[in-house]
Amino acid sequence: MIHKPKIVMIGGGTGLPEILHGLRDKDVDVTAIVTVADDGGSSGILRNYVNVVPPGDIRNALVALSELSELELEIFQYRFNSTDQFLAGHAIGNLIISALAEMKGGDIFAAVQELSSLMKIRGHIYPVTDEPLTLNAEFTDGSTLSGESEITAAHKRIQRVWITPSNNNDHHQAAAVKQVIxxxxxxxxxVLGPGSLFTSILPNLMIENVGKAVCETKAEVVYICNIMTQKGETDNFSDADHVRVLNSHLKQNFIDTVLVNIQPVPKDYIDFKEWNEISQPVKHDFQGLRDMGCRVISSNFLRLRDNGAFHDRDKVVAELLNRLHGVHY
Incomplete structure (x- = not known):
């Protein structure tokens, strides 16, 4: 039997599903490990009322790897209008995930595996833990905040982040299930990223057994560096600064390879009112990356659309596959 290369993507937000979708039809075994620290929008409301792991990032990962028809996926992704007071803002998929979790006695991991089968997923989708997590941050001014949406809205420079179980009655430590490790x-x-450094990637790595496994695995660890900095969180960051933050949180240089976009972003193209979380293109510090032991792959990974700057999914996926076959085959 031919061994299919195994790619594990860790993250959340909008960047993760984009790359997952690009990998779906490739000859690889894909696993998405998805953050459960989101507390905004529909996910946050369901989390508070149903006491369930926030489903939004999981929903988007399911859609990215599903082989259902476009219509079926549109229904799953449909979000009720704000005029529908009772269901305002909720995506149907979030409600289905929450319902299945309740049917499974609160076991979100079992619920997502059941739904993966129903949705004809090519690959695997694992919530990073089976309980909701709270993201905490300490800022450079010494103040602290709890909650992903609160931290993002503060637009302050973050010193460090850590996670705590949301239902922390017995002060236990959050841990990933065996399948994740x-x-x-x-x-x-x-593969880490693309995505918000402090609120999409690090919440997963701050779970002790996840961070330990990522440092100990024999797999190549690839970080897809963001194209634009995030307002308040990574202002003026270079690509090396992003990696420095990751390494400092896990207390060792664990990133092997960094994908860096070097295609300039046209200054007059970005609509900063529409994309109000971003501030400027990430600066380059290739020597800084090499000093941390990183292999640097710099290329044109840019895709301009809707007056925003994004990663070109196909180019990123092609590079990941090049790395995979170059390193292991």
């Missing part, structure tokens, strides 16, 4: 340890390639 096994996937990381068995992978040929671990």
């Amino acid at each position: 096994d996937a990381i340890m068995d992978a040929d390639q671990i």
Whole structure:
């Protein structure tokens, strides 16, 4: 039997599903490990009322790897209008995930595996833990905040982040389930990003057994560096600054390879009112990356659309596959 290369993607937000979708039809075994620290929008409301892991990032990952028809996926993604007071803002998929979790006695991991089967997923989707997590941040001014949406809205420079279980009555430590750790340890390639450094990527790595596994795995760890900085959080950051933050949180240089976009972003193209979380293109510090032991792959990974700057999914996926076959085959 031919061994399919195993890629594990870790993150959340909008960047993760984009790359997942690009990998779906490739000859690889894809696993998405998805953050459960989101507390905004529909996810946050359901989390508070149903006491369930926030489903939004999981929903988007399911859609990215599903082989259902476009119509079926549109229904799953449909979000009720704000005029529908009772269901305002909720995506149907969020309600389905929450309902299945309740049917499974609160076991979100089992619920997502059941839904993966129903939605004809090519690959695997694992919530990073089976309980809701709260993201905490300490800012450079010494103040602290709890909650992803609060931290993002503060637009302040973050010193460090950590996670705590949301239902922390017994002060236990959050831990990933065995399948998550096994996937990381068995992978040929671990991919972090693209996504918010402090609120999409680090919440997963701050779970002790996840961070430990990512540092110990024999897989190549690839970081897809953001194209634009995030207002308040990574203002004036270089690509090396992003990696420095990741390494400092795990207390070792664990990033092997960094994908860096070097295609300039036209100054007059970005609509900063529409994309109000971003501020400027990420600066380059290739020597800084090399000093941390990183292999640097710099290329044109830029895709301009809707007056915003995004990663070109196909180019990123092609580079990930090049790395995979170049390193392991």
